Amino acid sequence: MTRSDEFRTARRRFLLVAALAPVLVTIVGVALMLAWLPEVPSTIATHWSGGGAPDGFAPAWTAPLGAALLGLGLTALFVGIMFGGTRDGRWGPMMRLLGAFSLGTTVLLVVLLTWSLGMQRGLDDPAEAPGIGVPLLVSAGLAVLSGVVAWFAQPRTTLAGPHASESVAPLELNPNERAVWVRTTTMSRAAMIAIGAGVAGLAIGSIVAAAVGSPAWWILLATSLLLAALAATTFVFRVRVDERGLEVRSSIGAPWFRVPLAQMRQVSVTDVNPTAEFGGWGIRLAPDGAFGVVLRSGEALQLVRENGRRFVVTVDDAATAAALLEALSARAREARH
Numbered sequence: 001m002t003r004s005d006e007f008r009t010a011r012r013r014f015l016l017v018a019a020l021a022p023v024l025v026t027i028v029g030v031a032l033m034l035a036w037l038p039e040v041p042s043t044i045a046t047h048w049s050g051g052g053a054p055d056g057f058a059p060a061w062t063a064p065l066g067a068a069l070l071g072l073g074l075t076a077l078f079v080g081i082m083f084g085g086t087r088d089g090r091w092g093p094m095m096r097l098l099g100a101f102s103l104g105t106t107v108l109l110v111v112l113l114t115w116s117l118g119m120q121r122g123l124d125d126p127a128e129a130p131g132i133g134v135p136l137l138v139s140a141g142l143a144v145l146s147g148v149v150a151w152f153a154q155p156r157t158t159l160a161g162p163h164a165s166e167s168v169a170p171l172e173l174n175p176n177e178r179a180v181w182v183r184t185t186t187m188s189r190a191a192m193i194a195i196g197a198g199v200a201g202l203a204i205g206s207i208v209a210a211a212v213g214s215p216a217w218w219i220l221l222a223t224s225l226l227l228a229a230l231a232a233t234t235f236v237f238r239v240r241v242d243e244r245g246l247e248v249r250s251s252i253g254a255p256w257f258r259v260p261l262a263q264m265r266q267v268s269v270t271d272v273n274p275t276a277e278f279g280g281w282g283i284r285l286a287p288d289g290a291f292g293v294v295l296r297s298g299e300a301l302q303l304v305r306e307n308g309r310r311f312v313v314t315v316d317d318a319a320t321a322a323a324l325l326e327a328l329s330a331r332a333r334e335a336r337h
Contacts, residue, residue, distance in 0.1 A: 006329030010091045010157040011082070017150035018099040019079050022106035026071030032118065033064035037120040045129040046116075052131035063117045070109050078102035086276055093287040094279040096154045108242040112139040167268050168319050170326035181241040181324050184251075185315040187281055188296035192235060195281070199227050234282045237293055239301070239315045241324050243332075246294050246303060248313050257285065257293065259303055259311055261332045266304040267325045269318045273297055 027198060040060050047056025078098055087096065115135040173179060179266035203224040236251035245264065274294045278284035284294050292312035294300075301318040303311045303325075314319065 001021050003007050006090055006157050007086075008157075011312060012088065012156040014082055014099045015079070017153050018082070018102035019075055021103050021150070022075045025103075025106055025110050026068060026075070029071070029114040029215070030064045030068045032114055032179050033067060036118055036121055037061065040117060041120065041123055041126050043126055044117060044120050045126040046130040048129075050147065052133060054127055054129045057126055060117070063113055065112045067110050070113075071106050074106055074109075074171055075102060081275055081280070084093060086273075090273045090276040092273075092276045093156075093158065095276055096151060098279060099154055100147040100151040103150040104143040106128075107146045108139050110138060110141035111142055115139065167266070168322045168326060170330055171320075171323040173327045173331065175331075178243065179324055179328075181317075181321050183239050183315050183317060183321070185237050185239055185293075185295055185313065187235045195227075195231050199224050199231065209282070229335070233291075234295075237313070239313055239321070241321045241328070243328055244329075246293060246301075246311075246313075246321075246325065257311070259305065261325070261329045263305050264303050264325065264329055265308075267322045267329070268302050268304075269322050270302045270312065271298060272300040272312060272314055274314075 006034045037060055042060055043057050044063060045056065046058045047054065047064070049055040067189030078101070080289040081098060082095060112132075112135055115138070116129075116132060119135070120129050123129060148249050171179070203221065233250045233252055233255060238249050238251060240247045240249070243261070245258060245260040245262075247258045249257065272278075272294055272295055273294070274281050274284070276288075278286050278292055278294045281294055281296070284292050286292070288310075290310035291311060292300075292310075293314070294312065295314050298314065299316060299318050300312050305311065
């Protein structure tokens with residue numbers, strides 16, 4: 001099988017489990033809810049307290065509308081990530097994971113919303129709705145099961161980019177010469193827009209939830225504020241190479257990461273695809289255990305630690321940083337021996 005055949009097969013299976021299956025689940029759930037609307041109160045329970053009693057209510061029509069928006073919106077999001085992140089022909093385990101996550105998340109939300117509406121059929125007062133514990137457990141179980149099925153329904157395909165990692169020659173340094181390399185790396189504009197849109201969507205969702213009287217508005221608002229704060233810490237990083245090793249620090253001071261020279265086994269320059277290799281942008285952990293500060297696609301500095309784990313940071317002029325690290329590491333080894 002050629003590389004193009006492998007790529008087409010992987011993408012076709014992804015679309016099957018991450019797009020077609022979630023859309024079908026959403027259509028079935030919304031159809032059932034629309035059929036049940038005449039049988040439920042005009043105002044339904046939408047939130048339950050820790051004791052199991054309903055404590056939040058909303059118009060009945062919000063249930064099928066919410067299921068349709070969530071199911072189709074999440075599907076569109078994951079498919080958009082796939083198409084945008086694999087334009088260069090790369091494919092990796094993270095795409096397989098995203099496909100499984102797409103189906104599992106849709107099953108969880110649509111089944112739970114459908115069940116919560118269906119169990120209120122025939123009630124006159126939504127406050128009499130039964131507890132949500134069993135529907136929640138069953139929905140979660142079905143979500144895990146569907147995610148596992150989606151994972152194994154996709155091939156184990158890994159297609160690297162056009163440029164493999166490349167080692168570099170050490171920079172020439174005098175025995176007592178000091179050298180420092182510093183660069184600032186910024187998240188791509190597309191990633192900033194995508195993250196900003198997601199945060200804005202949650203904020204708008206909190207406003208809508210508050211307008212319909214759902215107590216879930218504060219959860220959505222708190223989540224959007226938390227994500228906004230996290231985004232602010234990961235949009236810009238300062239990368240520094242000196243005799244202490246590599247330091248990658250957020251523009252606001254935290255988070256920060258340091259790899260001492262003594263922990264470096266290999267230094268190289270590589271080409272990174274955030275979606276295919278790390279599942280997105282920001283501070284990421286890949287399925288193979290690689291850790292990265294991945295703010296955009298393209299050139300990146302890659303370190304292999306003594307324990308075999310990779311550390312990757314996307315930054316311009318990575319070759320110079322790698323050459324300096326090689327020189328400093330060699331000098332440190334000579335000093336130790």
